Amino acid sequence: MSPTAVYLVTIFGLLIAVFTLSAGLIWYERRLLALFQDRYGPNRVGPFGLLQSVADIVKIFFKEDWVPPFADKPVFVIAPAVIIVATLMSFGVVAFAPGVMVSDLNVGLLFFLAMSSMGAYGVALAGWSSNNKYSLLGGLRAAAQVISYEVFMGLSLMGVVMMAGSFNLVRIVQAQERMWFFLPQLVGMAVFMVAGFAETFRIPFDLPEAENELVAGFHTEYSGMKFAFFFLGEYIGISLVSAMLVILFFGGWLGPVLPPLAWFFIKTFIFISFFILVRGSLPRPRFDQLMAYGWKVMLPLSLANLVVTAGILLWRRS
Amino acid sequence: METVFYISAAIAVLSTLMVVTRRNAVHALLYLIVSLLAVAVILFVLGGPMVAVLEVIVYAGAIMVLFVFVIIVLNIGHEAVRQERQWLRPGNWIGPALLTGVLAAELVYILAGRAAGVASGEQVSPAALGASLFGPYVLGVEMASLLLLAALVGAYHLGRRTTTRQEQGSDGIDKR
Numbered sequence: 001m002s003p004t005a006v007y008l009v010t011i012f013g014l015l016i017a018v019f020t021l022s023a024g025l026i027w028y029e030r031r032l033l034a035l036f037q038d039r040y041g042p043n044r045v046g047p048f049g050l051l052q053s054v055a056d057i058v059k060i061f062f063k064e065d066w067v068p069p070f071a072d073k074p075v076f077v078i079a080p081a082v083i084i085v086a087t088l089m090s091f092g093v094v095a096f097a098p099g100v101m102v103s104d105l106n107v108g109l110l111f112f113l114a115m116s117s118m119g120a121y122g123v124a125l126a127g128w129s130s131n132n133k134y135s136l137l138g139g140l141r142a143a144a145q146v147i148s149y150e151v152f153m154g155l156s157l158m159g160v161v162m163m164a165g166s167f168n169l170v171r172i173v174q175a176q177e178r179m180w181f182f183l184p185q186l187v188g189m190a191v192f193m194v195a196g197f198a199e200t201f202r203i204p205f206d207l208p209e210a211e212n213e214l215v216a217g218f219h220t221e222y223s224g225m226k227f228a229f230f231f232l233g234e235y236i237g238i239s240l241v242s243a244m245l246v247i248l249f250f251g252g253w254l255g256p257v258l259p260p261l262a263w264f265f266i267k268t269f270i271f272i273s274f275f276i277l278v279r280g281s282l283p284r285p286r287f288d289q290l291m292a293y294g295w296k297v298m299l300p301l302s303l304a305n306l307v308v309t310a311g312i313l314l315w316r317r318s
Numbered sequence: 319m320e321t322v323f324y325i326s327a328a329i330a331v332l333s334t335l336m337v338v339t340r341r342n343a344v345h346a347l348l349y350l351i352v353s354l355l356a357v358a359v360i361l362f363v364l365g366g367p368m369v370a371v372l373e374v375i376v377y378a379g380a381i382m383v384l385f386v387f388v389i390i391v392l393n394i395g396h397e398a399v400r401q402e403r404q405w406l407r408p409g410n411w412i413g414p415a416l417l418t419g420v421l422a423a424e425l426v427y428i429l430a431g432r433a434a435g436v437a438s439g440e441q442v443s444p445a446a447l448g449a450s451l452f453g454p455y456v457l458g459v460e461m462a463s464l465l466l467l468a469a470l471v472g473a474y475h476l477g478r479r480t481t482t483r484q485e486q487g488s489d490g491i492d493k494r
Contacts, residue, residue, distance in 0.1 A: 075344065107444060110371040117379030121351070124383065128344060128390050136390060143387040147380065154375070167368075167444050 011102055018091055022235035023053045029235075029276045036280040063224035068130065071221060075129035080222070080229035083122030087236045090115040094243050095169040097253045097260035108169040109161065112244060113154050116199050120146035122233070123201070123208055127218035138217025141287060142208035145198055148294045149205075153195035155302040159188040159309040160248050173252035182249035187305040189249045191298050196241035198294070200234060202275060204282040207290060242271035323363045330356035341402040343389050347382065354378040368444045 027042065027050060034041025042049040067073055093108035095101045105111055120143060127139015161167060163184065164175035175181075182189045198205040209217030219230045246252055246267040253260030255267075285293070333353040340346035354377045362370035451459055 072342075072344070075348070078348075105367065106441075107367045107371045110368070110375065110444075114371050114374035114379055117375060117383065120379075120383050121386070124386050124390065125344070125348075128386070140387065140390055143383055143390065147383055147387070150380065165445075 007102075010100065014091060014102060015088070018088065018236060018239065019232070022232055022239060023057065025235045025238065025272065026056070026231070027053045028272075029279075032273065032276045033280050036277065057228070060224060060228045065224050065226070068132075068221050070131045072129040072131065075125050076221075077226070079122050079126035079129060080226045080233070081122075082125065083119055083233035084229055084236065086115050086119040086122065087233055087240055089118075090240050091236075091243075093169060094240070095173055095247060095252060096243075096264050098170075100261060101170070104168070104170060107167045109157060109167045109172070109248075112240075113150070113157075116153070116240075117146065117150050119199070119233075119237070120150075122230075123218050126222070126230070127208070130218070130221040132221055134214045134216075135218050135220045138208040138210075138214050138220070142201065142218060145201075145205065145207065145290065148291060149195045149198035149298075152191055152294070152298045152302040153199065155299070155306060156188045156191035156195065157248060159185045159305050162309055162313055169247055169252075173247055173254065176251040176254060180249065180251040180254075185249060185305070185309070187301055188309075189245070191302045191305070192248070193245065194298060196245065197275070197278070198290075200237035200241055202234070202238065203279040204284050205290065206284065207287055210284060238272055238275050239268065242268045242275065245271050323360060326356045326359040326363070329353075330360065341399045343398065343402075344386070347385055347389065350385075351378050351382050354382065365441045368442065368447050 030052070031041040031043075031049065042052040045051040045055045067076055090112045092102040093105050093111050095104075095108075123142035123146075124139045127135045127137070127142065130136070160172060160181050163181060164172040166172060166175075172181075201208055207217075208214075209219065211217075214220070219227055222230060243264075246264060250267050253264045255263035258266075330353050333349045333356065336349040337346045337353060340349060354373065358370040358373040358378070361373060
């Protein structure tokens, strides 16, 4: 095959894989949550309820595509697309296995950070354009949360960058051949994980859509396919953060016996399951607690991690 | 690569024009974000991927989110749109348009006198960027950090609660 054909196959294969996996994750999450809570979950459609997501999608496709008359129509329509596009763009730099990636960008890690901050617009604008009190409050919370947690999401990764000496995700994985970075960068990993939860608006950081105070937060006015886009965006986000955790701290595709791609997916699935386990076990904090936790605990921690890592690296070199 | 440059430059100019002429503040901001993204693509084409991504992270990703946040908090509605419509009367355009026209003429004059050399820059690696920032330009970095510190102290001063008020309510809530 010519390089262009390989390129196109990679792109479309990735798109199909990400969309199918994310839709499948909805079923996976419901089954796993049910397991944690000692009930069955969806088990009627197909074997083990596997076709539940398909049934949901068919149902949602046939719903009326409704825009509230009081909403700001163009922004209302664009907002769900922004979330999906921003998260999918990040997958462009994810290094699945040697050679299996769309773009080997030399600032790949920064590109991921940039795209994850673009995702905030989708939520904030959805909240604003709905022209609804609850949506507006949800959008506000989302904007404040993303601005705060993005700061130390970037800072927590700089330790990894210093140890690998590159922003390139392939180089970062290759630098972990002797030791996975989660051992020397334990603090960085913890901070990144917390920030990842906050960026994807997952429990315990799902305050923008806190259903017991804001109806459904930023997507209160959304229905049909547009609502499904927010839902899908959330699951693509979970897959993305799990994939980044694997690449940055758990050696990416590295592992014995099995092929690289298999290792990558096994590791990513472990973290996706962890995301779901956390959803099943942690309560939601108040918003001021969320802010205080971010700025007073996570920021100093990530700064300290940065200074200590830099110091040790300099001391070793001299 | 040059076509990419011209396309994104056209998008940048167009969307910046839209920023100025929109009556709705949030729509104007959205065009500003598009403009910033277009500039990032230009920087990328010119061989500065690091600067391009930083442009997206800092301007499009952080500062503009803050702008959106503030505009949502202000809850600007139809009232503001009407006011904006009054301000954007053709009569008010003449002055700024003349001044911008002079600037544009100057730009064309400068560009016409030099050989066009777009999209020919070599790639600048992140390490090279860091080395030059903390090498020859370290004074600039330090001065910028001092400026930011002053802004931080100022924001802290404006945002803090006065001690007398805090004493009034034992739980820290103002009970006037």
